[in-house]
Amino acid sequence: PRPLYIGRRWVHDDGHEVLVANWQAPAARPFYTATPAAPHGVVQRRRFRTDGRRIVDISDESLDGTAVEGASVSDFLLEELERRREGRMRDIVATIQSDQYRLITADPERALVVQGGPGTGKTAVGLHRASWLLYTHREQLRRVLVVGPNPMFMDYVSHVLPALGEEAVEQRAVSELLDGIEVGREDAADVARLKADTRLRDVVHRAVELSVQPAPEELVLRADGVFVSVKEGEVATLLEAALSTGVALGIARERFRMSVLRRFYERYGDLLGPMALRSFEDVERALRRGGFLTRWLDRVLPQPRAEKLVARLLTSPSALAESAEGVLDRDEQRLLLRDRSRRLSELRWSEHDLPLLDEARALLEGPPRVYGHVIVDEAQDLSPMQLLTISRRAVDGSLTILGDVAQATGPVVYRRWQELERYLPEKAEVSVEELRHAYRVPAEIMALALPLLERIAPDVEPPLAYRRGGEA
Numbered sequence: 001p002r003p004l005y006i007g008r009r010w011v012h013d014d015g016h017e018v019l020v021a022n023w024q025a026p027a028a029r030p031f032y033t034a035t036p037a038a039p040h041g042v043v044q045r046r047r048f049r050t051d052g053r054r055i056v057d058i059s060d061e062s063l064d065g066t067a068v069e070g071a072s073v074s075d076f077l078l079e080e081l082e083r084r085r086e087g088r089m090r091d092i093v094a095t096i097q098s099d100q101y102r103l104i105t106a107d108p109e110r111a112l113v114v115q116g117g118p119g120t121g122k123t124a125v126g127l128h129r130a131s132w133l134l135y136t137h138r139e140q141l142r143r144v145l146v147v148g149p150n151p152m153f154m155d156y157v158s159h160v161l162p163a164l165g166e167e168a169v170e171q172r173a174v175s176e177l178l179d180g181i182e183v184g185r186e187d188a189a190d191v192a193r194l195k196a197d198t199r200l201r202d203v204v205h206r207a208v209e210l211s212v213q214p215a216p217e218e219l220v221l222r223a224d225g226v227f228v229s230v231k232e233g234e235v236a237t238l239l240e241a242a243l244s245t246g247v248a249l250g251i252a253r254e255r256f257r258m259s260v261l262r263r264f265y266e267r268y269g270d271l272l273g274p275m276a277l278r279s280f281e282d283v284e285r286a287l288r289r290g291g292f293l294t295r296w297l298d299r300v301l302p303q304p305r306a307e308k309l310v311a312r313l314l315t316s317p318s319a320l321a322e323s324a325e326g327v328l329d330r331d332e333q334r335l336l337l338r339d340r341s342r343r344l345s346e347l348r349w350s351e352h353d354l355p356l357l358d359e360a361r362a363l364l365e366g367p368p369r370v371y372g373h374v375i376v377d378e379a380q381d382l383s384p385m386q387l388l389t390i391s392r393r394a395v396d397g398s399l400t401i402l403g404d405v406a407q408a409t410g411p412v413v414y415r416r417w418q419e420l421e422r423y424l425p426e427k428a429e430v431s432v433e434e435l436r437h438a439y440r441v442p443a444e445i446m447a448l449a450l451p452l453l454e455r456i457a458p459d460v461e462p463p464l465a466y467r468r469g470g471e472a
Contacts, residue, residue: 003046006031008093009165023093024135032101039063047076047094078467081440088159092124103433104129108137108373111399111428113417116435117463118446122402125435126375127157129400131164133373138168141372141398146171147390149378170371174386175351177393178358181307184348192411194335195352196383198423199327204359207313207323211304212249214239219260219296221287224275228268230260238263239301248366253301261287306360311347313356315340352411355385362392370395379403379420381410387423397428406457416459434461442469 004021006028011020021027034042043064049057059076077095096104103125106112116122130144146161148154151173161169175183187195194200216236220229230238242256265283269276278286287293312319313336320333328336341347349357358368374394376382380403382390391399405414414420417432424430438446443465450462 004028004031006093008091008163022135023096024132029101029105032096033098034063035098036063049076049094077439081467087156089123089127089157091160091163092121092128093164096124096128097121097437097439099435099437100125100128103435104132105136106433108133108141108398109396109429111397111401111424111430113379113401113403113420113430113432114435115404115417115432115460116402117404117406117438117441117460118449119438119440119465120435120463121439122404122435123157123377124160126377126400126402127160128164130169130373130375131161131166134166134168137372142168143371144169145371145374145393147177147374147376148173149381150175153378174376174382174390175354177389178354178361181349181354181357183351183354185350187350187352189411191335192350192352192383194328194332195350195356196385196411198384198388200356200385201359201388202327203313203320203324204310204356205363206325206327207309207319208249208304208360208363210322211309212302214243214301215299217296217300219264219287221264221292223268223283223286224272224278226271228264228271230263230267234263235260235300248363249301249303250365253297253303256301257293257297303364306357306364307347308344309364310353310356310360311341311344314338314353315347352383352385355383355389358389358392359385368393373398373400375400375402377402380405380408380414383411384423387420391423391425391428394425394428397425399424399428404457404460406453406460415457436461436464437466438463439466441465442467444469 004027005019006023007020008023009020010018010022010025013019023031030040030042031045034040034045043062045061045063047059047061048055049059057076057079059079077097080092080095092100100121103112103114106129114122114125116125126146130146133141134144146169148157148171154171154173154176158171161167161171216232216239218229218232219235220227222228238256238259242252242259245252245255247255261280261284264287265280268278268283284293313323314320315338317333317337320328320337324333362368370393372395374390376390376399379387379401391397401417401420405417408414418430421428421430441463446463446465453460453462
């Protein structure tokens, strides 16, 4: 009975009547999906352009076949595309196209791969998808992680989600995924290719196994006039039970510590009977006094630091040879090695060292923080090891992967998206969708570039340029 206004946020009047509906709401869907062939009840679609609080332009689009009078008939989208780019990316709430909207609002349960050529709006789709997912599935997803190719790119897109009122999204470059680790060096191309190889996972796993050698010994302490102990054989049994569960070493070590403490407290009670007046917490404090329990734990089940373990792999020929035996040949081992730093703090990490560190941290400390959904842009440039790092952060394989295999410049070049599936979570159901309309790249430039596509990525459909340039 009256027009429905769509905007970035909800607006209500004093009587709580809706004046403007949020663009993410189901009520807004027809604005983005209506066509003359399938109008979804929409007669006319109008867009406003504003300068502050002043309306400077109106663009009307008829969906019922009748002419529209009294309004500008300029193509709003083309005018938006002609505007000069600024220092930061803007949201596209007013110009989301139906093919983009379909992907923005796709089911988050699967791993969605969005293949799109230059200028098809992949990045905008990914950012608006993050906002839409949290609006529609906030209780299920909680938080979303957006991963981009480098810090400069992330700075360029960083203002889109705050402009949409979304704060439950973490935005990081792929080089910023690991807390406490800064990238300060660049690998040569052949070194980057080797570190991209998933065989490096086996090397890290072997290094962890070699660095953790359980050594059971008796735990004994004088308490209330008697010596209370857990015998070496019991310690060995508790060790085996903790390590056999397959969890990360840090988690297994904590379980082992608690098992030993409980056994020690039982012995204390058995020895003193009614005279055992201390609580479990009192006994634990007595064992921890002066670092006694920690030193004992470090002897029985040492826990190396991930950074130190990976640094040793990259700087010690003997450590690398032992861990890489049967996995990497001698030439590959020489390629990985670099000069040893005097102190660990002086070692500079590369972007392709991070997956090795992440693998070691997962084995030693436990899995990283996970997110309800992970969106990764320019994914065609990610190495298999980087994809594993990202997959580790996605709950149940809930991912959106954006990119263009025809623009790949990473250490590993993929010819089709299906090649990435083996590096995604096992639970991920992967579907590949294409964005065909290139809204920003002029037809003249696209025509010049397209002959290369058949050589680079023959399975990719050529983008369709939406506009023409001003000059030949």
